[in-house]
Amino acid sequence: MPSPFYAAMSDADVKAIVAYLRTIKPVKNVIPKSEYYIPLPANYGPKVGSVPEISKDDPVAYGEYLAHSLGHCTECHTPVVEGHTDFNLLNAGGRILPNVSGLGFTAVSRNITPHPETGIGQWTDEEIKRAITKGISRDGRELLNVMAFSYYDKMSDEDIDALVAYLRSVPPL
Numbered sequence: 427m428p429s430p431f432y433a434a435m436s437d438a439d440v441k442a443i444v445a446y447l448r449t450i451k452p453v454k455n456v457i458p459k460s461e462y463y464i465p466l467p468a469n470y471g472p473k474v475g476s477v478p479e480i481s482k483d484d485p486v487a488y489g490e491y492l493a494h495s496l497g498h499c500t501e502c503h504t505p506v507v508e509g510h511t512d513f514n515l516l517n518a519g520g521r522i523l524p525n526v527s528g529l530g531f532t533a534v535s536r537n538i539t540p541h542p543e544t545g546i547g548q549w550t551d552e553e554i555k556r557a558i559t560k561g562i563s564r565d566g567r568e569l570l571n572v573m574a575f576s577y578y579d580k581m582s583d584e585d586i587d588a589l590v591a592y593l594r595s596v597p598p599l
C-alpha cells in the first residue's frame with residue numbers, strides 16, 4: 427500500500443473512508459499470510475498528526491492533493507532510482523512495474539509532465555482526461571490495464587479538471 431502517499435490524506439477524507447469501510451457487509455474469507463522477499467522498512471515514516479482539509483478553491487493545489495495523496499498518480503509516474511522514488515523526476519515516468527497483478531506483463535509508466543516531446547505538453551485537456559478515465563492514449567492506443575481507469579472514471583468533473591490543472595503546472599521534464 428502506498429502509505430507514505432496516503433499519509434498526507436486530510437483527516438476528513440480518512441474519516442470518510444473509515445466510515446465507508448464500516449458499512450461493508452462482513453465476509454468470511456481466510457487469507458494466507460503475506461510472504462516478503464525484501465527487508466521491510468522499520469516503519470513508514472514519522473507518525474502523522476492532523477492534516478487539514480484541502481480547499482478546492484485553488485484547483486492546482488487541490489489537483490496536486492488528488493494526484494499525490496488520493497490517486498497516488500505521482501507514485502507510479504515517478505521513477506525509482508537505486509531503490510527510492512526519485513522526486514527530482516516527479517511525474518517523468520519510467521517506473522517499471524514488473525508482472526503487474528501476476529498478469530504476465532511488465533508495464534512502464536509514461537511521462538505525464540507537460541514536456542512537449544516526451545510528455546503530455548501537446549495533449550488537449552480532453553485527451554488527458556480520456557487517458558485517465560478510459561485508458562486510451564493520445565494516438566488511440568489502449569493502455570495496459572494498470573491504472574484504475576474504471577475507478578478514475580467516477581471522479582467528478584471538478585476533480586478531474588483540478589487534476590489536469592495540476593498536471594499542466596508541474597515542470598516539464
Ligand code: HEC
Pocket residue numbers: 493497498499500502503523533534535536537538546554557558562563564568569570571572573574578589
Ligand atoms: C499503478 C500505477 C499507476 C497509477 C496509480 C497511475 N498510473 Fe498512469 N499509467 C501507468 C502506466 C504503467 C501507464 C502506461 C500504460 C501503457 O503504456 O500501456 C500509464 C499511463 C498514463 C497516461 C497516458 C500516457 C501516455 O503517454 O499514453 C496518463 C495521462 C496517466 N497515466 C496519468 C495518470 C494519472 C493522472 C493518475 C492518477 C489519477 C495515474 N496515471 C495513476 C501507471 C499508473
